[in-house]
Amino acid sequence: xxxxxxxxxxxxxxxxxxxxxxxxxxxxxxxxxxxxxxxxxxxxxxxxxxxxxxxxxxxxxxxxxxxxxxxxxxxxxxxxxxxxxxxxxxxxxxxxxxxxxxxxxxxxxxxxxxxxxxxxxxxxxxxxxxxxxxxxxxxxxxxxxxxxxxxxxxxxxxxxxxxxxxxxxxxxxxxxxxxxxxxxxxxxxxxxxxxxxxxxxxxxxxxxxxxxxxxxxxxxxxxxxxxxxxxxxxxxxxxxxxxxxxxxxxxxxxxxxxxxxxxxxxxxxxxxxxxxxxxxxxxxxxxxxxxxxxxxxxxxxxxxxxxxxxxx
Ligand SMILES: CC[C@H](C(=O)O)C(=O)SCCNC(=O)CCNC(=O)[C@H](O)C(C)(C)COP(=O)(O)OP(=O)(O)OC[C@H]1O[C@@H](n2cnc3c(N)ncnc32)[C@H](O)[C@@H]1OP(=O)(O)O
Numbered sequence: 001x002x003x004x005x006x007x008x009x010x011x012x013x014x015x016x017x018x019x020x021x022x023x024x025x026x027x028x029x030x031x032x033x034x035x036x037x038x039x040x041x042x043x044x045x046x047x048x049x050x051x052x053x054x055x056x057x058x059x060x061x062x063x064x065x066x067x068x069x070x071x072x073x074x075x076x077x078x079x080x081x082x083x084x085x086x087x088x089x090x091x092x093x094x095x096x097x098x099x100x101x102x103x104x105x106x107x108x109x110x111x112x113x114x115x116x117x118x119x120x121x122x123x124x125x126x127x128x129x130x131x132x133x134x135x136x137x138x139x140x141x142x143x144x145x146x147x148x149x150x151x152x153x154x155x156x157x158x159x160x161x162x163x164x165x166x167x168x169x170x171x172x173x174x175x176x177x178x179x180x181x182x183x184x185x186x187x188x189x190x191x192x193x194x195x196x197x198x199x200x201x202x203x204x205x206x207x208x209x210x211x212x213x214x215x216x217x218x219x220x221x222x223x224x225x226x227x228x229x230x231x232x233x234x235x236x237x238x239x240x241x242x243x244x245x246x247x248x249x250x251x252x253x254x255x256x257x258x259x260x261x262x263x264x265x266x267x268x269x270x271x272x273x274x275x276x277x278x279x280x281x282x283x284x285x286x287x288x289x290x291x292x293x294x295x296x297x298x299x300x301x302x303x304x305x306x307x308x309x310x311x312x
Contacts (some may be wrong), residue, residue, distance in 0.1 A: 033143055034307040036135045040076035042140070045133045046089075052082025052121040065102035065263060067095060067150070071167070074110035079118040079161060082125070085134070089141040095148050102266040104152040105251045106145075106171050108164075108236040113154070113180070116162025135194040138163070140171035141248065142196050147274060149267035151258045155235075155251040156180045166197025167203060173232040173269075175185055175251055178220040182230060187217045203277065205229050268292075 034040035055073025062068070071078045080088070095101060108114050117134075125134055140268060145152070152173040154160070160182045168174050168182055178184070184201070186192050192214065193201070201210040209228045212218060225231025233254055238244040245253065259266055268291045275287035295301055 011285060019238075024205045026295075033140045038131070038136070039132065040140075042135045042137065043088075045137045046086050048130065048133065049085050049137065052118065052124065054081035054118065055079075055084045057084050057087035057091050059094060061094075061098060061101070064252075064257060065266075066259060067098070067104050068248060068252075069095075069104060069105070069106045069107055071114045073118075074112075076118055077112055077115035077159065077161075078108040078110070080121075080162070081116045081118045082121050082134075084118075084139060085141070088145075089137070092141055092144050092148070095150065096144065098150075100148045100263055101148070102261075103252075103255045104148065104150045104171075104261055105155055105248060105255065106152060106154040106167065107248060107251070108157065108160075110246075112158025113156045113160035114158060114164030114167055116164045116166075116185070131194070138195040142167065145224040146170045146172070146200070149270045150265065151255060151270055153232075153251055153255050156182060156231075157247055161182070161185050163193075163195050163197075166193050166195040166200075168230075169197050169200035170195075172193055172227065173255075174230060175233045175235050175254060176225050177235045177247055178222065178237050180222060182220040182225060183217060184214050185217050187214065201230075217279055233308035264298060265295060265300050268295050 032040065032042060033039060052283065055071075058072050060068045060070075060071045071080070071084070071156060073079055073081060073084060095104065125131055132150065151173075153173040153175055153178070154168040154170040155175050156168055157177040158182050159180070160168050162183075162185045165182045165184045174182070186194075192198060198210065201213065204210075205228045209230075213220065213228070213230070218224070220230055221235040222227070222231055226234065235247055235250050235254075247269070271291045272288045275284040275291070278284075278285060292301065
């Protein structure tokens, strides 16, 4: 039973994914969704993907505890080349080990989000075996992205198409700029999502709306995004006001309400929500107990109690 395996995996705190990253562990081996028995040899796939160069995925970790991840391939509407897929996984690993992290903004360069896989690479990776390997590689990277103990938001400007739409679902929230579009164009490619976007979309908007967005390859604008629950907010452009905040600054301002507080507490909040979302109830309760144990009596808790006692 995959779910049982998953819950066991998540709960085994000694060697588990980022979800358990900050629990007291003797050492942590990052685990993958797939194993070599399923044809998943991550280093072999990395080598194959590196053969398709172009663009980059850039990471800016800030003292505020909020990082900015930028999909950067503007000449290709920020399409993912093979080397960018490797970049992404490496940046997720860096974030899994960022002990001071609380939040993450995922964006695209040049005022557009991402137009999915680089079609030139896709044409070259056309064998079923290689397609599966790319699929498993990106499913692993995006699952780990969503499981980071950080509160994440996708800042969608311009277009998020295909794999780019799937990338938005690997964030906790989505903010859409005026005029932006999220579109699962896979049907037009004779495909379905392969980076985990379908499974996550059902969790976000429900199966009925997911069927409509996928089956209809619907162009989701900010209004429709709010309506179906795919968008959590809309950023209004403000080019006329000199010195107005940039879309990234607006996204960081929006995120601040959910990341303000001590790092261990914010990370614990994300972990207990992840457990509730991914695990059966009993395992989720056990995970919640584990995480609760890391914050009960910890400095932030003791400081809060001390300040409360002065309120007599
Ligand atoms: C599981 C994920 C799934 C998979 O891997 O199977 C995928 O994601 S498949 C890819 C799905 N994405 C698409 O089908 C989008 C393809 N692109 C477009 O529809 C358009 O380019 C669009 C709507 C993004 C922008 O159109 P616009 O007219 O404004 O600009 P251009 O089309 O001229 O694009 C500018 C420039 O970018 C190149 N480009 C855009 N998207 C891609 C892409 N996905 N792969 C490679 N190159 C892309 C486009 O060819 C233009 O280059 P140029 O050299 O100027 O012709």
